[in-house]
Amino acid sequence: MDSVGVAAATPEARPGPAWQSKCPWGAPSTTSISCSLADVMSEQLAKELQLEEENAAFPEVVAAAEGPFITGENIDTSSDLMLAQMLQMEFDREYDAQLRREEKKINGDSKVSISFENYRKVHPYDSDSSEDEVDWQDTRHDPYRADKPTTTPRRGFIGKGKDITTKHDEVVCGRKNTARMENFAPEFQVGDGIGMDLKLSNQVFNALKQHAYSEERRSARLHEKKEHSTAEKAVDPKTRLLLYKMVNSGMLETITGCISTGKESVVFHAYGGSATEDKVIPPECAIKVFKTTLNEFKNRDKYIKDDYRFKDRFSKLNPRKIIRMWAEKEMHNLTRMQNAGIPCPQVVILKKHVLVMSFIGQDQVPAPKLKDVTLSSEDMKKAYYQILNMMQQLYRECNLVHADLSEYNMLWHDGKVWLIDVSQSVEPTHPHGLEFLFRDCRNVSQFFQKGGVAEALNERELFNAVSGLNITADNEVDFQAEIEALEKMNEDHVQNHGKKLSTFSSDGDPPIYDE
Numbered sequence: 001m002d003s004v005g006v007a008a009a010t011p012e013a014r015p016g017p018a019w020q021s022k023c024p025w026g027a028p029s030t031t032s033i034s035c036s037l038a039d040v041m042s043e044q045l046a047k048e049l050q051l052e053e054e055n056a057a058f059p060e061v062v063a064a065a066e067g068p069f070i071t072g073e074n075i076d077t078s079s080d081l082m083l084a085q086m087l088q089m090e091f092d093r094e095y096d097a098q099l100r101r102e103e104k105k106i107n108g109d110s111k112v113s114i115s116f117e118n119y120r121k122v123h124p125y126d127s128d129s130s131e132d133e134v135d136w137q138d139t140r141h142d143p144y145r146a147d148k149p150t151t152t153p154r155r156g157f158i159g160k161g162k163d164i165t166t167k168h169d170e171v172v173c174g175r176k177n178t179a180r181m182e183n184f185a186p187e188f189q190v191g192d193g194i195g196m197d198l199k200l201s202n203q204v205f206n207a208l209k210q211h212a213y214s215e216e217r218r219s220a221r222l223h224e225k226k227e228h229s230t231a232e233k234a235v236d237p238k239t240r241l242l243l244y245k246m247v248n249s250g251m252l253e254t255i256t257g258c259i260s261t262g263k264e265s266v267v268f269h270a271y272g273g274s275a276t277e278d279k280v281i282p283p284e285c286a287i288k289v290f291k292t293t294l295n296e297f298k299n300r301d302k303y304i305k306d307d308y309r310f311k312d313r314f315s316k317l318n319p320r321k322i323i324r325m326w327a328e329k330e331m332h333n334l335t336r337m338q339n340a341g342i343p344c345p346q347v348v349i350l351k352k353h354v355l356v357m358s359f360i361g362q363d364q365v366p367a368p369k370l371k372d373v374t375l376s377s378e379d380m381k382k383a384y385y386q387i388l389n390m391m392q393q394l395y396r397e398c399n400l401v402h403a404d405l406s407e408y409n410m411l412w413h414d415g416k417v418w419l420i421d422v423s424q425s426v427e428p429t430h431p432h433g434l435e436f437l438f439r440d441c442r443n444v445s446q447f448f449q450k451g452g453v454a455e456a457l458n459e460r461e462l463f464n465a466v467s468g469l470n471i472t473a474d475n476e477v478d479f480q481a482e483i484e485a486l487e488k489m490n491e492d493h494v495q496n497h498g499k500k501l502s503t504f505s506s507d508g509d510p511p512i513y514d515e
Contacts, residue, residue: 092121174199181208188212235266239289242354250274251281251349252356259366264326264423265290269364270356272348284359285348286366288330290323290423292353303329303403303424323353330423331355336398342390343418360411360418367413370447375412377452384448384456386417391440391466400425401433405440407447428467431491434483438463 099116107113157166165172177200181190200208235243246252253271260267266289272281327350334357337344345357361367375383387410394400402409403424411418426433442459449456457465460479464471469486473479 096120170201171199173202177202177205180205184209184212185216188215235289236292239354242351243287246349246351246354246356247273251276251279252285252287255287256364259286259364262421269359269366279348281348282346282358284361284364286345286357286359288327288355288357290327290353290355292323303426326423327353327355329425330421333398333400333422333425336400337394337419337422340393340397342393342398343416344422345418345420360413360420367411367418369408370410370412370417371407373412375451379415380448380451381453381455383412383417384453387444388462388465390417390419391444391462394419394425395428395437395466396468399427401428401430401437402440403433403436406443429490431487434467434487435480437467438480438483441466 099120103114103116157164159165167173175197178198181200184190243252243255247255250273253273255268255270257269258266259269268287268289270285270287272283272285275281331347331350334344334347338346345360348356348358350356359366370383391402391405394402400422402419402422403426404421405419409419409421411420426436428434428437430436438459441462445456445459445462449458460471460473460476463469463479471479471482473482
């Protein structure tokens with residue numbers, strides 16, 4: 001015995017662990033185990049003590065010998081396939097047991113329970129499956145499938161004597177009508193009545209059939225409308241394809257997003273791409289996409305059908321052609337204004353109903369509208385005289401009337417006014433050209449008079465200053481009556497002589513011809 005050790009107790013007298021003999025909350029035992037220092041430092045002794053503690057703490061351990069995959073006398077383990085199947089079955093059983101424990105933990109005592117039945121593993125060679133379970137896929141009769149109605153023979157009836165049943169029998173026809181509901185469109189919800197012994201009368205079935213047909217056509221119309229029309233802040237697939245082609249060709253570098261929406265169009269901002277031999281692409285561009293629906297702006301036809309430039313091509317039956325003409329009309333009007341030196345967007349290219357122009361603004365920030373900007377009295381006066389000059393140039397040099405001129409369609413950029421939205425602009429020879437001009441003069445005059453410009457003319461004086469006509473009427477009613485008389489005279493002249501020239505008398509100005 002080691003000198004530092006004490007006398008060791010005999011194996012019969014060695015007591016077990018304290019938690020086996022007494023309650024763990026009781027007083028600790030004073031019996032000491034005599035051992036040497038070498039035994040205390042022994043690893044084997046430590047492993048034995050650990051094993052004893054584990055056996056005492058977890059007495060119920062499932063024997064590993066359970067399971068069909070353990071080698072035995074009656075099991076052939078020479079086949080790798082059999083071993084793989086046995087291992088897979090054991091793994092699936094453990095997985096299913098884990099799912100059951102999860103179900104029990106989650107459900108608890110709740111009345112509403114969830115099940116992981118769909119996630120459990122099922123094998124055709126699983127011997128533990130209950131004999132009471134039925135696999136509906138293996139049965140010849142599916143209870144969820146409607147029974148096919150009995151067919152009526154060619155003679156038109158079945159049975160004999162009093163049991164004759166004709167093809168017009170109410171029950172037979174009802175079941176046939178129920179089975180025919182399977183032929184409805186998939187979008188038409190027929191419910192689960194097919195799986196029941198439901199009998200539909202001919203009247204009800206015909207009403208359902210007609211309703212299903214109407215819903216199918218309505219769905220097709222809505223889908224076609226969605227695919228072939230632009231909506232607010234969105235484009236249809238054809239418009240999106242046009243924009244993709246512009247980017248892929250290098251004309252545009254990238255399209256950043258929407259900057260403005262209106263009743264007739266949606267405007268996007270884009271960065272210009274590489275310039276070509278015949279086209280100069282500005283650094284920033286504005287893409288104007290005209291809406292292909294006439295729901296929000298139904299009065300476009302009066303601006304086009306009476307314009308001799310587009311009169312022969314006007315067709316109210318095809319709205320998409322009207323939109324293309326509308327975009328083409330703005331392109332031609334902007335070209336006239338640009339040639340006359342009027343500040344306006346520069347046309348880059350027109351593709352169907354998509355018009356690409358130069359961007360009025362800087363760094364994706366559009367120039368503010370005249371109604372949104374706060375100008376000093378000097379700048380307001382400067383803007384008024386500039387607009388007066390532009391209206392005269394537009395009428396006399398461009399042979400155009402804006403027809404929608406207001407503070408909403410004028411931008412303030414680089415200390416001057418820019419005109420936009422000229423798609424509705426018409427020539428003075430238009431049957432309503434002078435009426436549109438008088439309306440523009442009223443909008444401009446009222447805006448600048450409210451803005452404090454003392455030199456602003458009233459609408460009648462501004463009309464005479466722009467058009468050069470000398471209409472001397474004391475009130476607005478007589479003034480508009482003379483305007484209508486001049487329009488009627490000009491319309492008769494155009495119809496009789498077939499010439500597009502203005503017969504309005506002016507102070508020495510020559511007749512205005514088309515370009």
